[in-house]
Amino acid sequence: DAGITQSPRHKVTETGTPVTLRCHQTENHRYMYWYRQDPGHGLRLIHYSYGVKDTDKGEVSDGYSVSRSKTEDFLLTLESATSSQTSVYFCASGGDSVTDTQYFGPGTRLTVL
């Protein structure tokens, strides 16, 4: 987990409210990622970034948006949270290639009531 932090670590919110999760890395990595982890599904990629202001969709991007205004910060926003977005969210960062080793944050447990 060294070098990558996520905030908040736990959040409970209500359906229909906006939620923003934050990821901060100190490794100067070019690539950053947001995943969600659900029982039976492993990790699924939501969005990723390959540079400041450069982002792309992953496998499960519907209902999520991201922004990256600085190399070290990557934000994940749920515009209007739904119960199906209850999950554990992991941020990761990596180096020169999208398929290089990824370094993961400690995760954020989000519950949408």
Place this chain on the structure above:
Amino acid sequence: SQQGEEDPQALSIQEGENATMNCSYKTSINNLQWYRQNSGRGLVHLILIRSNEREKHSGRLRVTLDTSKKSSSLLITASRAADTASYFCATDSGSARQLTFGSGTQLTVLP
């Protein structure tokens, strides 16, 4: 959809025994990675094997890759209670610009 699928889903062994878990994938890859996740924590990278490699070692870990069978195995020798964790394989599909993770093998090492 998941590119890599681990087998078995769960494995329970005694301390000191070897643990073997397998990963199968569907399309051609550039490399395959294994990660470990302790309960309540993020994933930690263990080892990366490239498509032109057949075997790789790192400490008590041994990874093999058979591209003709589209499969990989992770062997942990002389297991310890601290090895208790979930283990995931991750593949790049070659054309897609992302890693795809399997659903993991839950390893329990009993003291």
